[in-house]
Amino acid sequence: MSAAPLGIAGELARRWERSRLYLWVPLGLFMLFTLVPFYWMIVFAFRPDGSTHPYPWPVTLANFKLVWNVLGFGVFFKNSVLVGVGTLVGVNVISALSGYALARFSFRGRGFLVVGLLCTQFVPGVMLLIPLFIIFRHLGLIDNLLALVIGDTVFQLPLTTLLMSGFIRSVPVELEEAAMVDGCSRLKAFRAVTLPLLRPAFVAIGSFAFVGSWNNFLFALIFMNSQDHFTLPVGLDYTIGEFSVNFGALAAGGVLAAVPVVLVFAIVQRYLVQGLTVGAIKG
Amino acid sequence: MSLGSRALAITQPVPLAPHDRGAERHGRARRRRKALVPYAMLTPLVLLILGFVAYPVLNVVYYSFQNYNVVEPFLNGFAGWSNYSTMFRHDPLFWTSLEFTAKWVFAEVFLQLVFGLVLALILNSAFRGRAIARALVFAPWAVSGVLTTTIWLLIYDPQAGLIGYLSDLGLTPHGFTILADTHTVFWAAILAELWRGLPFFAIILLADLQSIPTELIEAANCDGANAWTRFRYIVAPHLRDAVILSTLLRCVWEFNNVDLLYTLTNGGPGTETTTLPLYIARQAITEHNFGYGSALTMAGFVILLVFSVAYLKFSKFGASRGYAP
Numbered sequence: 001m002s003a004a005p006l007g008i009a010g011e012l013a014r015r016w017e018r019s020r021l022y023l024w025v026p027l028g029l030f031m032l033f034t035l036v037p038f039y040w041m042i043v044f045a046f047r048p049d050g051s052t053h054p055y056p057w058p059v060t061l062a063n064f065k066l067v068w069n070v071l072g073f074g075v076f077f078k079n080s081v082l083v084g085v086g087t088l089v090g091v092n093v094i095s096a097l098s099g100y101a102l103a104r105f106s107f108r109g110r111g112f113l114v115v116g117l118l119c120t121q122f123v124p125g126v127m128l129l130i131p132l133f134i135i136f137r138h139l140g141l142i143d144n145l146l147a148l149v150i151g152d153t154v155f156q157l158p159l160t161t162l163l164m165s166g167f168i169r170s171v172p173v174e175l176e177e178a179a180m181v182d183g184c185s186r187l188k189a190f191r192a193v194t195l196p197l198l199r200p201a202f203v204a205i206g207s208f209a210f211v212g213s214w215n216n217f218l219f220a221l222i223f224m225n226s227q228d229h230f231t232l233p234v235g236l237d238y239t240i241g242e243f244s245v246n247f248g249a250l251a252a253g254g255v256l257a258a259v260p261v262v263l264v265f266a267i268v269q270r271y272l273v274q275g276l277t278v279g280a281i282k283g
Numbered sequence: 284m285s286l287g288s289r290a291l292a293i294t295q296p297v298p299l300a301p302h303d304r305g306a307e308r309h310g311r312a313r314r315r316r317k318a319l320v321p322y323a324m325l326t327p328l329v330l331l332i333l334g335f336v337a338y339p340v341l342n343v344v345y346y347s348f349q350n351y352n353v354v355e356p357f358l359n360g361f362a363g364w365s366n367y368s369t370m371f372r373h374d375p376l377f378w379t380s381l382e383f384t385a386k387w388v389f390a391e392v393f394l395q396l397v398f399g400l401v402l403a404l405i406l407n408s409a410f411r412g413r414a415i416a417r418a419l420v421f422a423p424w425a426v427s428g429v430l431t432t433t434i435w436l437l438i439y440d441p442q443a444g445l446i447g448y449l450s451d452l453g454l455t456p457h458g459f460t461i462l463a464d465t466h467t468v469f470w471a472a473i474l475a476e477l478w479r480g481l482p483f484f485a486i487i488l489l490a491d492l493q494s495i496p497t498e499l500i501e502a503a504n505c506d507g508a509n510a511w512t513r514f515r516y517i518v519a520p521h522l523r524d525a526v527i528l529s530t531l532l533r534c535v536w537e538f539n540n541v542d543l544l545y546t547l548t549n550g551g552p553g554t555e556t557t558t559l560p561l562y563i564a565r566q567a568i569t570e571h572n573f574g575y576g577s578a579l580t581m582a583g584f585v586i587l588l589v590f591s592v593a594y595l596k597f598s599k600f601g602a603s604r605g606y607a608p
Contacts, residue, residue, distance in 0.1 A: 020410065027405050027416060030398075030481075034420050037434045037478060040445055044437055052443075098328040105321035113325070120336050121532065122587050124539040126560045127580050129567045130346065131339035154335040157328060215427030217542045222568060233429040237546050240429075240436065247443050254433040258426060265425035269418050 041258075044251030063252035067239075072227055073253055076235035079145060080257075083220075083231060084210045086149035091156045091209035092202055098157075099164030100190070104173065117158040125155045129222055136223055143225040151223070152213035160205045167201035168194065204271040207264045214261055232257040343584075346577035353571035366578035376554055376562065377579065381586075384538060384558040386469070391537045392530055394477050399484025400522075404514075406485065407492040417489075424482035428542025435475040435547065463552050472556055476543055484529060491525040492518065527598045534594070535587060559583050 016022065045063055046056035067073040102110065125132070132151065133142075141147040171194050179189035217233035224230055230238070236257060239250050350362040370377050406417050423431075438445040441458045450457045461467045495518065503513050539560050544550060550557035550565070557565075560583060566576030 023405060023408060023410060026401060027420075030402055030405070030420055031416070033478065034423060034481075036445075037438060038422070040437055041434050044443075094327050094331070097324045101321040101324040107318070107321045110321075113329075116332070120332060122535055122591060123336055123340060123584070124535070126539045126541050126564060127583055128336070128339040128343070129564060130573045130576050130580070131342035132335065133567065134342065134573070135335070135339065150331075150335065154331050157331060161328060211425050215425075215430075215542075217427060217429050217546075218564065233427055233542070236429045236433055240432065240546060245436070245440075247437060247440065250433055251437060254430055254437075257430050257433075261425040261427075262422055265422060266418055269421055270414075 038258075041251045041254050044247050045255045047248075049248055063248040064256070067249050067252045067256065071235070071239065071249060071253070072230070073232070073235055073256055075228060076230050076232045077256060079229060080214055080231040081260075083145055083148045083152065084214045086145075087152040087156065087213035088206045088210045090149060090153040091160050092206050094153070094157060095160040095164040095205060096198075096202075098161045099168050102161065102165035103168035114162070117162060120155075120158045125151065125216075126218060129218060132219075133222055142223055143229055145224075145229060147223045148213070148216070148219055148231070151219045152209070152216055156209045156212050160208060163205055163208075164198075164201055167198055171197050200271050204268055207268040207271075210264060211261050214257075340584075343577045343580050346574055347581045349574045349577075351572075351574035351577075353573065362574060366575050367581075369575065370578050370582065376557065377559075377582070379554060380557045380559045380562045383556060384560075387473075387556075387558055388534050388537045390469075390473055391476055391480060392533050394473070395480045395484050395533065396526070396530055398477070399481055400488055400526075402481065402485040403488035403492055404518075406489055421482040421486060423479045424486065426479055428479070428540065429546050431475055431479045431543055432546040435471075435478070439471060462548055465552055465555050468548055468552060468556055472544060472548055475547060476537075476540070479543075480533070480537070483533065487525060487529045488522060491522055495521050524600060527595075527600045531591060531594050535591070538583075538587065559586075 043054060043056045046059050046061075047053060048058065048060045048062065068077075101107075102114070136142050136147045136151075139147075141150070175193045175197075176186070176189040179193045180186065184192060214231075215233065216231075217237065220231040220234045221237065224234065232253070236250070236253050239245070239253055347366055348362055348364070350358050350360055350365075352358060402420065406413065406420070410416075426434075437443070439461050441447065441450075441460050446455065446459070446461060447457075449455050450459065455461075461471045499517055500513060503517055508516070538558070541558070541560050541564050544556055544558060544561050545564065548556045550561050559579065563576050563579045563583065566572045566579060570576075
């Protein structure tokens with residue numbers, strides 16, 4: 001790469017370069033920092049009560065049985081799945097509709113709408129807790145999971161719409177036009193040509209929406225009253241707030257909350273890096 | 284599109300078509316109907332945003348001038364500027380929460396950016412097992428604030444936690460409660476949030492790094508550039524706008540990050556780690572003082588707005604590629 005180095009110093013520098021320790025050492029440190037906390041939670045979740053070994057052996061599922069059956073995590077899990085899937089569907093359908101309009105049509109107010117969508121990023125849900133609570137109370141949706149689906153969907157939509165319109169713009173409009181020349185209606189052209197090409201977009205946006213709603217804590221904390229309607233984050237907070245924390249149970253609850261999102265993430269993380277270049281940077 | 288406009292935009296240019304030339308010969312009514320198609324498609328989005336973002340914002344303005352307390356309904360009514368004067372003159376917690384918010388946002392965004400950039404650069408070079416390394420290191424991205432608290436409570440617990448091993452090594456006293464000590468609680472919270480926030484910058488910067496044309500790097504290598512000159516003259520200018528935009532988004536995000544602090548420290552010990560949004564959330568959740576909470580929210584809006592505009596202006600966003608913000 002550079003001019004041939006001389007002497008022992010040069011030899012050392014070359015070895016350093018070849019061994020690529022400058023890469024492996026920091027990467028190893030990052031790995032430790034990321035993975036040790038996960039490992040520690042897994043240790044707590046699987047080892048028997050009272051054990052102090054830094055490894056989960058002998059493995060027991062007692063903590064999981066306790067949180068799932070007694071502490072209500074079975075119900076919380078079901079609620080989180082319902083809200084997550086509802087949000088995923090809502091966000092995908094609405095961002096596909098509006099993303100298509102933004103990508104393929106010119107109309108009055110388009111620029112204004114894009115700016116408006118970007119502005120919503122500065123009005124996050126936390127700041128609107130009070131008025132949203134009052135609105136949902138008027139709608140009779142307090143303690144109803146639908147309130148969470150609506151709330152989560154609304155606050156995901158601005159970004160997912162812009163992302164989706166970026167994805168749709170990256171599909172050449174000529175493909176649709178060719179189908180229309182062949183006698184397809186616009187709807188049919190979209191369905192037959194563009195929609196299949198958008199699969200990565202739906203996967204990426206769907207997982208954004210699912211993870212976002214799965215992780216939303218404050219909405220569920222404030223809009224849900226009864227334990228039957230708690231979601232996993234609220235259930236975890238509840239367990240943390242217990243008079244004396246049962247760390248085994250807390251860790252088992254944490255594993256239950258972590259597994260679905262980490263799985264979703266493992267599937268989509270490749271799209272994530274691609275999706276951000278296509279959608280977000282082009283705006 | 285569901286209106287079945289068969290001939291619409293056959294020759295439509297990308298991305299915007301001022302007119303549909305193909306539709307010229309069709310009747311005017313039909314064209315007008317077609318012009319409504321994008322609006323029809325945008326209706327659900329616009330209605331949701333108006334109903335659940337715009338209208339609540341107006342509500343906040345209104346409630347900030349009201350006495351509105353669920354616990355003391357007999358006092359409800361027009362309050363004039365009294366919520367605001369309480370906030371500015373008689374509420375020291377408002378000012379300390381602002382101070383802590385600034386500290387929190389700055390420290391968190393700065394550390395996430397620096398380490399995120401290092402991580403992105405590492406993951407951008409070619410090595411065996413890069414895909415797996417990437418998936419593993421990015422995993423905390425998917426973790427919620429409450430789950431982060433869960434995980435770090437298990438680490439920070441003086442008896443059962445990993446921190447006990449530090450005590451065994453003599454680094455901290457035995458039974459040291461890191462979250463109850465005013466000197467350490469800040470860094471304990473910062474570390475937990477850094478764990479979760481690192482992947483955000485790493486993902487965005489990695490995406491941007493991968494869009495650097497390889498020819499550029501190869502040309503620089505031919506000219507004898509070393510790692511530092513490559514970074515200084517090719518990579519850094521290329522990342523500029525992505526860094527500006529993502530730090531701004533992250534500042535806003537960390538400003539509003541309530542989940543972690545609410546569950547990990549609950550703003551304590553005392554009010555040591557109370558950010559403004561956490562203070563607002565507490566007004567809503569435990570005090571039920573909606574009027575005063577709305578006045579605090581107004582302060583939050585103004586701060587975010589002024590900060591964002593100033594940040595984009597002074598960072599000259601878009602200047603390097605010749606377009607205005």
